[in-house]
Amino acid sequence: MAEDDDIEHCCVEAPHCRLCHFQLKDGELVVAAIRVDRVSTTFAFRRHDTFEDDEEGIAIHLCGRSLCQKRGRRLPCFHDECYGFRPLPITSKFLDATEHRFGPPLRERSRRRGYIQHTFANKLKLGPLKQLHMEICDIVAGYLVRECAIVTSQELALSDNSIDSLVELSRDIYARYVSIEGIPYVQALYNVSPSEGEGLRVFKARRGCVVRSIYVKYDHLGIRGVHFDLPRDGPLYSSACGVWWTELSRRNGILCFTAKTDGLKIRDLLDSTDAPPKRNSIVPAPGWPMPGLDCRVIDLKTCQVMRGGLSRIRMSSFDCNAPGTKGYLVGIFGLRLSKIYAHHPGADLPCRAELDSVRDPTVWVYMPIDPDEYLEEVWAIWHPSFGCIALMLLTNAERVVLFGAYFPNTGLKFHRIYATTNRPSRVYFNECDPDNDVPWIKYLAFENSEVDIPSCSGTNYKTQYPPSLIPASPPPYTMSTELWYYTGCRMENVAEIACCVDDGKATYKPIVGMMLYYKDGRRSCLGQYRPDLALAPLRIDTAGLLRIRMQKTTERYPCVAEVRVQGTADLDSSCWINIPWHGKLEWWFSSRQCTLRHFG
Incomplete structure (x- = not known):
């Protein structure tokens, strides 16, 4: 075993596989690239844990955050199965072209998985499995999503169609695009006439025209679009998932810019009007969901x-x-x-x-x-x-x-x-x-x-x-570091109550809050509430009582276990709270417990 002073401390560069680009889940077997041609011992991924590879004399922190406190080298991490399947060597060009600048939202990850599966299922139906129903092809494709993602991305990274280019705004500008898993990205920007190359004209130069802003649409993989006038309508204003807008601006006008690529597509634009030390890049600029805000x-x-x-x-x-x-x-x-x-x-x-x-x-x-x-x-x-x-x-x-x-x-x-x-x-x-x-x-x-x-x-x-x-009551005192949240509402003229249940617990499903519906159509909330976790409303009987049963969680913290909206106070008072339909009910809660108090 290596001495502590001899251990090199590193961190994985991202919490997703750098081959298939799907999230690493706790318990999955992974390897980390220690050098270009060498990986660590296979180990089980546990987010925020540290794995020590005694054979390599290295300790790998598994947070994957850009500001990891462990610092040191940042290592690409792969599913063990993905690394064994890889059809081509893993090159620096491949890693650069597929790097995520930031984590994509969950909806984009779901869209990507669905696109890969659907596309491969269609290929199976048109090819080796054409005798089978489409549903069967889709099931088969579902088992091979990672492998399809690896093959597609490695083949794309072999392309040499994207290089840095200096683009002048005194001439027409053309764009060439590359499709990555159903999304078009700008692969190249250049000044050529249609007879000299293929591409879509995105800017028509005009004598005396001064361009002060270039509007750029981008996501975690690169630039999706470049516009030289402020987009006014159409799909440019759609709330596409995981897409932002930024701009390259210059008060006196931009004369030329450099399109910087990762070898596959454009990643950045650099204002090249000035000499290099004074050049301005879009990378630090904030991104907005719409252009020109x-x-x-x-x-x-x-x-x-x-x-x-x-x-x-x-x-x-x-x-x-x-x-x-x-x-x-x-x-x-x-x-x-x-x-x-x-x-x-x-x-x-x-x-x-x-x-x-x-x-x-x-x-x-x-x-x-x-x-x-x-x-x-x-x-x-x-x-x-x-x-x-x-x-x-x-x-x-x-x-x-x-x-x-x-x-x-x-x-x-x-x-x-x-x-x-x-x-x-x-x-x-x-x-x-x-x-x-x-x-x-x-x-x-x-x-x-x-x-x-x-x-x-x-x-x-x-x-x-x-x-x-x-509040009519002081915040509950437990630990000095425990934060308490306050809600309260009146109990008169309530017609219905909808309970909100946290069903993510393994051993119990506490009621974490309620929505109160009043006879005049108004509503109020108590405790925590998420509409997607709400149960069907219960119609109340104002002649009875609101009865709430408290119990202890597995960690011995109080929570609401049951709510009844009619009846009388004939139950064991040690665990039931009986609340009349008048006065004010206060619901204090923290991230692990709650307490209810009634006044008036």
């Missing part, structure tokens, strides 16, 4: 408007006050917000797998929006030690919901960062890399707002919670 960006750490320095981030968005909005769903990871979704009619929330993929322990808080109700204000709550700890959303119906942990008032500052009227708008937030980032929304951006830059005075600043968020 001019937004005010709020740094939630300081609750101030950003004055530059916003780089290497990608911004996603949700539609605010769209017609018929049902509500807003927010994922909270400790002291930070991790996801924000708007719930609209006819448009389901992201699939359950995507919501479940958000890093544990995430809690989910839902803000229902009733008919004729709309979002009016967004407030950021700032703590002197932790920065922004929560967002507070207010509606025209005086509904106030706290998205974040509850802290006593001491030292808190409330900044109004957004105000609007009943008109549709978009709110932008930084997208977290599922492979690299801790889920943390650090920035919010707004296209337009009724408020000025946040300040520490006037109507845009407060120092205490509004009355509806002042």
